[in-house]
Amino acid sequence: MHLVTTDPAARACPACGTFATRVKERIVTRPRDLSRGGSAVRIRWHKRRRPCRETACERASFTEQIAQTPARMHITERLRTACGQAVVDGGRTVVQTGRDLGPTWPVVMRATRAFAKQVLPETPPATEAIGIDETRRGRPVWKLDEDSGKWTLEADAWHIGFVDAIGGQGLFGQVEGRNATAVAAWPNAQPTWWSSRIRYVAIDLCATFRSAIRTALPHATVVVDAFLIVQLAQRHLADLRRRLTWKQHGRRARKGDAIYTVRKLLRRNAEDLTPEQHRTLTNELTVMGTYGKQILAGWKTKELLRDVLRLTYKHAHTAPALSAISAARYRFQAHCADHAFLPELTTLAETVDQWWDGIEAYVLTGITNAASEGNNRVIKLDARNAFGFRNRASQRLRSRSATTRRARREGVPD
Template identity: 70%
Template structure:
């Protein structure tokens, strides 16, 4: 069928800017799926920049795309990976400009190759790279951006402390009871309080936490010591400029770090705390950069949510290139709307 320029543009804008699926846009405009898809691709090519906009901070994170695709090599009879199940996304960590691009394969080579393929001016502007506790991403950054500093996201540091605390609680509960905690056990009563922040506990809740763990005996005191270590780690992250709006004093940061490490040293018989302290030391440069810059990887997590929502609305994607284009349009929709409000 013949279509006008205005109709083709409306079809492309409905998918790219209006967050409609291709099927929904086709029903609304009485067009077939292939026509709307071509209109969307043409429209996206006009509104999406050819190169990513410059930014001082980049966020890197992975999101699962689906199942990996394998193919058997007829010559060697070995199965070879054609498409990885993971997509690595590169986003603007401070400017809200959305997703810059995606690449398949969760490995350092894929990350370094994508960063190296960008213009030299873009790479020169990137001074920080925000990541989670992924050694793969950390290894890739110096290869492509040797001048950039790695920033460790504070959420994942606290999440790691919570995970080690939960592992220790379960281990000691099994050692004391020979089973999982159940209703009526002291540790069962306070299991959720252990995940709470110290400042969010009332006096009665804090008293209940101490009383129940003290009643457990040695194992309870060890669990309480692990909870204190988690809170000391949070105190270490507390002076970040994002919370105080003042660059933290190095002596205050050093004192907080010493208190945490000293507490762990006093409880060196708890392997979970030793592993936590070793991880903090291993990633200390990135943690210290977070304290002075307040850059986090939250934009990457937010974009991952939009990417998954786009895939759910479309009931999944078969074409990976189409999925990356749809994902980029979905994550840059807000920034394009703010740049052109009318």
């Protein structure tokens, strides 16, 4: 396709804006464009080089340019936009976009960055609750020290992600590094109007995150994800079960032992057990003797903790009252105190005490870090499609593109 432009603006000198009338020479450029009807279009653009007639202008001559193909661009704007859109909105990989639309990898990557800059807001959209979570970037790299013969950790890169915990607006940003300073850097970089609106921050049981929030978002309440508390209780219960099984038998549990019969029931929630299973659990452990009764006490501890967590509106269908929360907490604490000779339960009670404010905030608000988990799945999927990322900045860009895709399509209300 041979083209010339009739756009009058193409005659204007880019330096002074004077319209040129004469033609100095003719040149042919070959800008890439979108394909038409499935087949590639080869463009030959016959451009004119014109001298600038304004004597005060420094520019001696210039070639024609139009908005679709600015000077020195070998690709049309609409093709550039299509490339960026395919990666950022369409979730296509950079390599595949190049194959589908024509440009080389670096051109598609540049188009992706330009497109992302337009559609991903610099400042995250307003929200009242964010979630913080960490994902490992690639595998840790170990290096053998020849002299000492010891392996040392050379690279162990983590990305800390900040997500919208309640509004479904995806990932707001990511930082590298796991210490409190690195984590606090991101909220510190946001404008005051944005950070002042954050009321809750959902986190894992991670003291680093907690101290980062205290410095960067001192007015916000820390919320601990209940799922992690239950997970912790399950772990302590399993430790207790294993320790006491060894004490009883001097070996691991095996078929025929009472503890072997009920070990799976211990992991279940009280409300999910049939009356029959509940009887089996109690009877078998009672028959086992002292250690069995202690394991049963461990199970009861987990259930008392779950009673606290189940006071949320979502589970109880009524707004949780502070009195009910403290009563449930007291029952849990009293039970742990009665079994203070079991170190696993004492440790659990201590952890719950240390994180009590965050746990209570969870019960009152029902906010979880589930958004982080969901985003991590999307990020991992995106990384697999791309066969991993070499460049960390582009990984962060792609992660943000992937997790905000739905919100951008649906236009989540502010």
